[in-house]
Amino acid sequence: MKQARRARVLLFYCITLGLAVVGSVVVAETALRMSGRVAVQSVATATEQVFDRIPGVFEPGQKLVERPRPELQHRVSINSLGYRGREIDPENQSGRIRLMCVGDSFTYGAYVDDDATLPAQLERFLRGRGYPVDVINAGVGDTTIVDQLYVLKRGARIQAKIVLLVFSENDISDLAKDEPTYMALERNRRLKSKPGVRQLYAFVRNTALFNLALRVRGWYQARGSNQVGGVHRREDADRTEALWGRYDSLLGEVQAYLAGKDVRFMFVIFPSHYRLGSEARGDDRVERVERLARKRGVRTVNLLGPLRAVGAGASDLYLLPYDGHPSGRGYAVAADALAKELEPDLREMIGEK
Numbered sequence: 001m002k003q004a005r006r007a008r009v010l011l012f013y014c015i016t017l018g019l020a021v022v023g024s025v026v027v028a029e030t031a032l033r034m035s036g037r038v039a040v041q042s043v044a045t046a047t048e049q050v051f052d053r054i055p056g057v058f059e060p061g062q063k064l065v066e067r068p069r070p071e072l073q074h075r076v077s078i079n080s081l082g083y084r085g086r087e088i089d090p091e092n093q094s095g096r097i098r099l100m101c102v103g104d105s106f107t108y109g110a111y112v113d114d115d116a117t118l119p120a121q122l123e124r125f126l127r128g129r130g131y132p133v134d135v136i137n138a139g140v141g142d143t144t145i146v147d148q149l150y151v152l153k154r155g156a157r158i159q160a161k162i163v164l165l166v167f168s169e170n171d172i173s174d175l176a177k178d179e180p181t182y183m184a185l186e187r188n189r190r191l192k193s194k195p196g197v198r199q200l201y202a203f204v205r206n207t208a209l210f211n212l213a214l215r216v217r218g219w220y221q222a223r224g225s226n227q228v229g230g231v232h233r234r235e236d237a238d239r240t241e242a243l244w245g246r247y248d249s250l251l252g253e254v255q256a257y258l259a260g261k262d263v264r265f266m267f268v269i270f271p272s273h274y275r276l277g278s279e280a281r282g283d284d285r286v287e288r289v290e291r292l293a294r295k296r297g298v299r300t301v302n303l304l305g306p307l308r309a310v311g312a313g314a315s316d317l318y319l320l321p322y323d324g325h326p327s328g329r330g331y332a333v334a335a336d337a338l339a340k341e342l343e344p345d346l347r348e349m350i351g352e353k
Contacts, residue, residue: 042066043076043084048189055155056082057140057185071322072111081158084137085114090157092134097349098158099123099342100136102148103166104174106270106326107139111319116328118166118270121335129339131346136160143181144174145250150182152257162264162345164338165254169272169285175243248292255298264345267293269302270326270334273318276308306337 043066044059054060062078079087092098101107101119109117115124123135136158138151148165174181251267258265271286286304293300307317310333314320317330326334 043078045185045189046082047192050082051189054080054082055157056138057151057154057182058082058084066111068111069322072319074111075113077114084108084117084139085120088134088136088158092159094132096132096134097162097346098134098136098160099162099164100138100152100155100158100160101164101166102138102151103164103268103270104139104143104148104168104171105141106168107166108137108141109139109331110141110325111323112325112328112331116331118326118331118334118338121328121331122338125335125339126342126346129343131343131350133346139166140181142174144171145247145254146175146180147182149250149254149257150180152254156261160263161349162266162342163258164266164268166268166270167289168270172240172243172247172285172289175246176239244288244292247289248296251293251298252296255296265298266338266341267298267300268334268338269300269304271302271304271307273314273320273324275304276314276317301338301341303334303337306333 043062043064045057046054046059050060051057056078058078060078060080060082062076065073065075067073076084077086078084081088081090099122101122107118109120114120117137117139119135119137119139123133126133126135136155138155140147140151143151145165152163255265269286269290275286286302290300290302307330310317312329312333317327317333319325319327
């Protein structure tokens with residue numbers, strides 16, 4: 001009798017605790033949704049079932065509105081190839097010249113609509129000047145050059161004739177991660193493709209709590225990513241030099257890979273917003289990476305000059321004060337500058353046809 005009563009009491013407490021947990025989760029989810037400060041939709045990477053069939057890394061066919069906060073609401077489309085943006089003919093039956101933009105969230109276009117991203121505006125500017133081009137957005141957030149070389153190789157079937165590798169200022173420090181982002185994505189892809197986990201992931205992925213967890217993880221991973229260069233201790237200086245050496249070596253790998261494919265290569269430096277002032281604070285990453293690329297003979301475009309030349313404030317060219325990514329206007333300035341740089345190449349390539 002006593003044992004049966006204890007079992008009933010234990011069951012009662014377990015049920016009560018379970019209901020309390022469920023109730024707390026529902027309350028937290030509701031509060032987060034009502035706050036409007038957390039997204040309830042986010043772009044998903046491809047599942048194991050489709051990954052090998054596409055050159056990109058995102059789950060094809062997504063169309064959603066991301067709302068990390070009201071001021072940053074934006075529309076995202078993922079085409080059938082797993083890239084952000086409009087549909088692109090895999091066979092290129094139109095015979096357009098293909099350009100591929102590779103980089104991190106500055107290339108992907110975090111927090112702006114599809115048509116405001118750097119690749120989309122570059123395509124629009126070039127087509128407006130009469131050049132038959134497709135510009136592929138192969139940007140993937142939270143990546144650096146080791147991941148971007150991986151993205152390039154996956155996208156070889158696109159047969160791009162020109163590749164633009166876009167450098168962001170956290171690309172050096174991101175090389176210090178325990179594992180490259182593409183390997184973390186591979187592990188995540190295997191996990192969420194398992195029976196049971198797949199169904200659970202489909203259930204939670206569009207919840208505010210799940211997207212808050214993703215944001216917190218991203219914040220934690222990005223913490224201190226802009227600190228490379230301003231070091232004082234000897235061991236920090238040695239570590240920084242090692243990261244720069246590794247970046248240099250990987251840039252050489254990208255250069256050699258594209259040369260072997262007979263693909264034209266442009267290295268694009270997209271500075272952070274605080275470089276726009278008359279006296280940039282921090283370190284010399286922008287100048288240093290430009291020297292590094294030019295020493296290798298890589299064609300290099302530093303967007304700092306064009307961004308400063310328009311005379312607009314940082315809050316106009318970037319999503320300040322809400323976020324440090326470029327705004328649609330910032331991308332437009334960058335796209336215009338790159339279009340002018342690319343015109344001689346395109347005229348030559350058209351003449352060769």
